[in-house]
Amino acid sequence: MSWDAVIIGASPEGLAASVTLAREGFKVLVVDEAATPGGAHAADEFHPGFTAPGLHHDLPLSPHLFDYLDLGSHGLEAAAPPAIRVGEVTHAGDLTSSEGPLSTHGAWLARPRKFLHSVATSAPPPIAAEASAWPALAKAFALRRLGAGTLNTLLRRGPLSLRDYLEELEVRGPAAASVALTGLAGSRLGPFDPITTPGLLFRAVTAASEAVGGGAGLVDSLVSAAEAAGVTLRTGVSVQRVRVGPLHADGVEIDGAMQETRTVFVAGAPEPLLARWLDPLAIPPELEQPLEGWRARGDIAIVQLALSAPLAVDGEPVARLRTATSLVQLERARDAVKYRGVSEAPPLDARQWSLSRPELAPEGHHVVTVHAHGVSLEATRSFSEEDRAALGERVVALLDDAAPGLAKSVLAQAVLTPADLEARGLQGGHLWHGEITLDQSWVMRPSRRLSQYSTPIPGLFLCSAATHPSPFALGGSGIEAAEAALE
Secondary structure (H helix, E strand, C coil), X not given: CEEEEEEECCCHHHHHHHHHHHCCCCCEEEEECCCCCCHHHCCEEEECCEEECCCCCCCEECCHHHHCCCHHHHCCCEECCCCEEECCEEEXXXXXCCCHXXXXXXXXXXXXXXXXXXXXHCCCCCCCCCXXXXXXXXXXXXXXXXXXXXXXXXXXXXXXXXXHHHHHCCCCHHHHHHHHHHHHCCCCCCCCCCCCHHHHHHHHHHCCCEECCHHHHHHHHHHHHHHHHCCEEEECCXXXXXXXXXXXXXXXXXXXXXXXXXXXXXXXXCHHHHHHHCCHHHCCHHHHHHHHCCCCCCCEEEEEEEECCCCEECCEECCEEECCCCHHHHHHHHHHHHCCCECCCCCEEEEEHHHCCHHHCCCCCEEEEEEEEXXXXXXXXXXXXXXXXXXXXXXXXXXXXXXXXXXXXXEEEEEECHHHHHHCCCHHHCCCCCXXXXXXXXXXXXXXXXXXXXXXXXXXXXXXXXXXXXXCCECHHHHHHHHHHHC
């Protein structure tokens, strides 16, 4: 069968690309090896009657999703992220809030927010020698229009460590630890490391709204939009290879049958593209070299909890709870990862999904997912079942310290280490398919040559979470890659 586009991976990025192309008249096929679409955002029934709505806690939406793809008419709802409880402090989930313990941070960020948001959520400008210089110049002009005072402050604070940045703004104690954890997610750096502030700034300006109901709700709306646009979706199938013809990538072998196509999009981890799907003789150095140097090493373990009572602090149910109350705790956890180990007291980030979506658990019961930071991929590759169980027990004990009585309400738990996530298809067990650091962001995600979604192989495009702006705007990479192909 012949298609205009074959998309490998039914992640939010792949589904967003399929809707964009189909609405322009393309005949689109989306395939995924998993039994259900969504990738790391798919619903997961980890215990009978208890379902986690995906693995991610932060779900910043691409600004194009509602307007360009009209997902509002397909059931997608957006809302402000819930407040976060950490120690004795509660702060807004919207990190640009100018009220509460983050008031100084939010008040300052209001000035460069529009510029930072445009950088975080739009396609990066091309910087190749043969490309037009105008997109890059437009960003430079927008930066200059911030005014001398704001510009100088931004250029000075940008290279700071999170410790120095938060100290300068007088954000201290538990609030500082919570904000720093947001900025460090996806990297192996600690709050004392230099140039860790940009990750916080980009996440802060894109976290004002999120998908209601977790990643599974976003996936459901994207699948509905794809079906309405005429996209063909096949799950539970295996991709054997991507065929490169004399002119362009022109075929994808799926379950032993070759599907003819004009374009191919890779919406999952980029690693299989080189390791499994392309003929080694068809891989140009411009594609192979940057992807071989790509760092994707997970350091977050996920514990899914089925509870008989809500996660509560002082008798009040909380939607989101974090346990690290100082920057030193975060730094020690990152030190363990740097030495390829597991932190003795991993900082926890817990979300109680069933408060907003009661149907995820039986009546009167609850679903909580916990991100345990400070658990290296390298250590968990040799984990036994006893090690996995011990990690789960440690997480429950630490969470019980922050929310007394939690341990007594645990009916069941499922532990997913970075090695388990790697086995599920996430490159390196990393939730974003690649570490989010300065040298792997914006025009360098995944490399200078590949940041425009096209590859040196004509007709082959990348649109996974390993491309910008996916870590900061879900679905954005798929839309941008599709528009690049249409151009």
